[in-house]
Amino acid sequence: MKTVLVTGASSGFGNRVAEKLLDEGYSVYAAARRVEKMADIEAKGAHILRMDVTDNGSVEARVAQVIKEQGRIDVLFNNAGYGSIGPIECVPLEEIKRQYEVNVFGMARLIKAVLPHMRQERSGLIINTASMVGRFSIAVMGWYASTKYAIEGMSDALRMEVKPFGISVVVIEPGVVKTEFDDVAFAALDKLEEPEDYKALVAGFRKFFQKGYEKAPGSESTADAVVRAIKAKRPKTRYATTTDARVLPKLRRWLPDRLFDSMILREFK
Ligand SMILES: NC(=O)c1ccc[n+]([C@@H]2O[C@H](COP(=O)([O-])OP(=O)(O)OC[C@H]3O[C@@H](n4cnc5c(N)ncnc54)[C@H](OP(=O)(O)O)[C@@H]3O)[C@@H](O)[C@H]2O)c1
Incomplete structure (x- = not known):
């Protein structure tokens, strides 16, 4: 059975994907910083790796460990990430850098x-988690969206580069999904000290974001898409995993910039 390395496996998509793959008999290496949060999947047979993706040594040592133990990594689900939100001017430079890290x-x-x-x-599959905000950007999510645009651009290039070696590259594009993502994003927003000029925008966004996550679907459809990509003979290059992620990028492409802007800003009102 294939060996899969899953990052961000301590919650959300990564945790659910690891669980599903274990149920299907895959050999799963589950990586995150909070190893205590992976006891559930460890009990199901996952190999647990303490990994901080911002640390070169941590990443290299853990990947070497998987290869030493299994002789292979067939699939990388490259999924660890978070959203530090706030208006472009207000997010501290250090926080922007951390998000890119x-x-x-x-x-x-x-x-x-x-x-x-x-x-x-001469084989392998790399699955990178981007987002629907890697296809369009909105106020107060600009820096986070820019990291996801970067992933989209990098993944397209990588797909062409490694095709001759029998390696596939897939991008996962979820929309609004209830995981721990919104808790982390709200914590960042709470720490922000925005100037008076931005207060109404941030307050409007907060309501919009909160409402979105209150009625958001869980991680099931996204985890299913990842498993489908892993099992496919020829996976799709992109999986938009929720209804909003399928509809909104299309709307963004059809609408003129300023019309889309006012549609979004109206939602914040
Ligand atoms: N939920 C959504 O609405 C949504 C939508 C589009 C895209 N996404 C993307 O989906 C991916 C997974 O997010 P999620 O929704 O499942 O959120 P989540 O429940 O907060 O999970 C995030 C995962 O990333 C890991 N992580 C964060 N910083 C890390 C670091 N420095 N080193 C190693 N692991 C780190 C966390 O583990 P530790 O904290 O234990 O290290 C956690 O397991 C992210 O890339 C996110 O941007 C989410």
Whole structure:
């Protein structure tokens, strides 16, 4: 059975994907910082890895461990990430950098660590979690969205580069999904000290975001899409995993910029 390395496996999509793969008999290496939150999947047979994706040494050592123990990594589900939200001017530069360290450079570290092995094997699958906000951006989510745009752009290039080696690249694009994502994002928003000029925008966004997550679906359809991609002979290049993620990017493409802007800002009112 295939060996799959899942990052961000301590909650949300990563945890659910790990669980589903274990149920189907895959050999699963589950990575995150909070190893205590992976006791549920450890009990089902997952190999638990303490990994901070911002730390080169941590990523390289854990990937080497999987290869040493299994002789292979067939699939990387490159999924660890978080959203630190706030207006562009208000998010501290250090926080912007931290978000890139996790969402973009963390993904880069994993890709660089697994590719020499996958190239040698002439097979492999890399699944990168982006977002519907990697296809369009909205106020107060700009820096987070920019990390997801980066993932989309990088993944398209990678797909072309590694095709000759028998390696596939897939992008997962969820919409609003109830995981721990919104708790982390709200915690970041709570810490923000925005100038008076931005108060109404942030308050409007907060209501809009809260409402969205109150009625959001759970991680099931996204986890199912990841498992489908893993099982497919020829996986799709992109999986938009929720209804909003299928509809909103299309709407964004059809509508002129300013019309889309006012539609979103009206939602904040
Ligand atoms: N939920 C949504 O609405 C939504 C929509 C679109 C895209 N996404 C994306 O989906 C991915 C998974 O998010 P989720 O919704 O499942 O959120 P989640 O429940 O908060 O899970 C995030 C995971 O990322 C891990 N992580 C964060 N920082 C890390 C670091 N420095 N090193 C290692 N692991 C780290 C966390 O583990 P530890 O804290 O234990 O390390 C956790 O397991 C993210 O890339 C997110 O941007 C989510």
